Amino acid sequence: MDENTDTGIDDRSIEREVEALLFASDIPLAAAKLAALTGAPSSRRVLEAIGALSRFYGESGRGFTIVEVAGGYQLTTLPEFSGVVSRLFKGRKKAKLTLPALETLAIVAYKQPISRMQIEAIRGVNCDGVLATLIEREVISISGRGEGIGKPYLYSTTKKFLEYMGLKDFGDLPSLDELERRFAFDAEPSKPLVPPPGNQSDDGGAPDADGQ
Amino acid sequence: MDENTDTGIDDRSIEREVEALLFASDIPLAAAKLAALTGAPSSRRVLEAIGALSRFYGESGRGFTIVEVAGGYQLTTLPEFSGVVSRLFKGRKKAKLTLPALETLAIVAYKQPISRMQIEAIRGVNCDGVLATLIEREVISISGRGEGIGKPYLYSTTKKFLEYMGLKDFGDLPSLDELERRFAFDAEPSKPLVPPPGNQSDDGGAPDADGQ
């Protein structure tokens, strides 16, 4: 923008812009990039601003500082606060899916595609709310419609389900179909050793009546 | 942690922890949460720390400040840096909500929980697409199911709605009465053509919470 002036005011405005940028950025920013964004006359000027900010944070006892990482600069909390900050994130992990939702998710994952009625037969409770939550969280979706009265919606898990379960090595994973075959889910004893389910519909132990 | 001491050192250490937490968090943090995380003896102590930090940022000319939003506190850049920071996020920032989306969002905000049918009765148009957009933007979510045929999904706004709009809480929104009064220039009929709201519950679409 302006000519390369050496007034303190100009330096201060570059410093404030650099600070706002480092503050808002989710990735480290290189000095050249900061120069381009702020219109600073040179990367050197940006580095001076970073130096001044860094000194100021140290002297005024801020809880954060500037670190140089991956070829750029980034604001980060001081290591001494890692305890309190990790408590913040630990607490957050808890707010994921509720346990009833997880249970329903497990059933969908292993019995998909499955209707709401079938899920409720297994869980023994109404699943409307949890299904809505799971759909909203995009871990399951309606994958089709079943036979029979009212052609019920069928639910299946989504790709996001795998992500949610913390799956990093995506490509290596067997498909759910494959899993199902491996786990031989539907392979029941040829002669049932106990009477077929129906007289204990509330137990969650007899989900297999829908087999083949 | 420690007993409630009134030494300056203790205050200063709470202040630094609060700063580190606000700095590390990508969502607003409530005073009570900050108190629990830092071990501050009370929310009041946390609020004092926030006040002190806020003053310090202002006096030392930082590029950011503390705002009260969505029932908590958050660090954000100052509006004067919107230009330079927008350049950083160019192409990455989500588009503004469209007017149909804002209209639908407003209806959900004031009438929650509310079904799609009820929203459509007010807007007079199909709202499928907009609702999907709003859910994707995480400003509304399915919060339950209503009575009646098909047990329709009910929608409510999320905490992120408040954050997205920069609102402290719902009290930050003008009341429906207030909105209505903005049209006071309309000639009122000598005898009201429309009876005061609250005494017709039979129209199926309108939730009855619109009396206030």
Place this chain on the structure above:
Amino acid sequence: MTYQVRLVQFEGPLDLLLHLIRRDKINIYDIPISHITREYLGYIEIMQELELEVAGEFFVMAATLMRIKSQMLLPRHEGFEEEEADPREELVRNLLEYRKFKEAAHHLASKEEDRRKVFPRTAATPPAEEPADEGFEVSLYDLLEALQSVFKNINQQAVYHVVPDSVTVEQKIEAIRATLARRSEVLFTELFIGEFAKIEIIVTFLAILEMIKLGELVARQMSHAADIWLYKPGVDSYIDANGSPNG
């Protein structure tokens, strides 16, 4: 002609009607229905001429307007005027209701605009966890493999047990927590001992996954195909479900 520009901006029939009411300075409580119907139909015609897609709702409203218009033309019974409903009543109520939310939408738009000028922190990078001590952490894949052998095992036993009551993931988590309170480590397969119903095994498995996600459990093995052991990670800054510090 500003028509084309404006037309596409109408969000629906109510929006169009409000526009006409504002433009012609009409008293919303006493809408001249013939006039408004004529203007409304005129707009729809133009939309069609311009080959804009006219949503079905616009035609529904057109029919409504024409019905109200014809009702207004019916002679009124003398003396009963008080009790007779005005045919416009419902439409006016809808318009008033919609107008409020349109105003609310404009309010939200300005709040959105203000908020978009400021930027919160986005780099929510949790601090690095302590490094693994022995062996390596297993992936979900390894856990699924292990689960597979659990299933194989019960299939061989071919015993069909019924779970007395539906077991919840929550209960399983509690049970595993209790086990780990007594011991520092437990074998993966050990947690399934005595479980024969598939649903119960799945629930146990889910409980293990959830605890790993929550950082309450670490699954490790010394080599591939070795036994999987579950450990409690460092217990220093553990937080219970209520979010209160506990360590």
